[in-house]
Amino acid sequence: PRFSPAGVLAPKSKADLAFTMHILSWLAVDGTAAIVEFPGVLYRGGAEQKIRKYLVDNNYIDTVIQLPPDLFFGTTIATCVIVLKKSKADNAILFVDASNEFERRGNKNALTPANQQRIYDTFVARADVAHFAKLMPNPDIAENGYNIAVSSYVEQENTEEAIDIVALNAEIARIVARQSELRTAIDAIVADLEGVGT
Template identity: 60%
Template sequence: PLLINDPRFSPAGVLAPKSKADLAFIMHSLSWLASNGTAAIVCFPGIMYRGGAEKKIRKYLIDNNFVDCVIQLPPNLFFGTSIATCIMVMKKNKTDNKTLFIDATKECIKVTNNNKLTADNMDKIVNCFANRSEIEHFSHLATYDEVEENDYNLSVSTYVEAEDTREKIDIVKLNAEIKEIVAREQVLRDEIDKIISEIDLPTGETEV
């Protein structure tokens, strides 16, 4: 009862779960954020898609246009945890009602068992954020309606399509190669059948 009436948390009308309090910290930070300020908070990805109280808090944040950007980071980036974290950027003075989603999961280099952001990686992320750019397989500027249609899911993967790195196959060419293989196989079968028929002939007889 004390916390639900706390001015930091009461605007959302619900409290974040005790065991998963990331959104409580986000609400706390938002309450102290200046009208022209920016808050960037490292979060566990689960808060971006789980239901219940967390979904209601996300709805509050989106409906009031506080979420400026969500950046998905690579795994194994921080000491002591291997999970892929994300950053939620909040503002109170947004000039549009869109939310930028950035998939930076591949923006890193391998250093021993951990990943590391290079200066180039950080520049690419920051430039995309600053310019609110749409880059294929990297970022997407989602409208309020898009987020609402996705049931206030703020997972980056919901909005940024991953690049398909699978080998592309030319079906027409493959089909032609299969026909050629089948034809060669038939020739071999005919030659084998001929050899077998000659072997099976009685001694002293020849095939006419």
């Protein structure tokens, strides 16, 4: 029963959510569990979607934190943390995009104390932070097919450089004019060289 209160078992080949259900079954009513998972459990369909539906509909998921890639030995894949609680004050899930919260150390990424503090403070505050955290009501998550991938809710910061079209067009006009000058100079040199040979 502890593995199938959602009405389905996690797939044998992808048992991550089976461990999650086992942990949930042992979680005290006022307890908190934080589970490191591979990101596929956040969005895959089939039995995993039904398990997420059970977790969301019963308000067990407190927070989903997207971690940076290359944190753990043996894998470079980005992982996530699913925080479970049986007694929550609200009917929502906090999504935290901590994928850029790292410092490169040697051949691995590491969460610095400052990175950890920012994640923790956001977790405790349980409020929206532009491009970092979003508190989503469970009914909205249900409408999104029980997809709990952080990227579905936290908008990425636009890091593209703004382009000044007027300045860009002026630069193109300057380059075209210079190109024309150089062609004229090359044509004069070629004509001069052709005249020398006769």
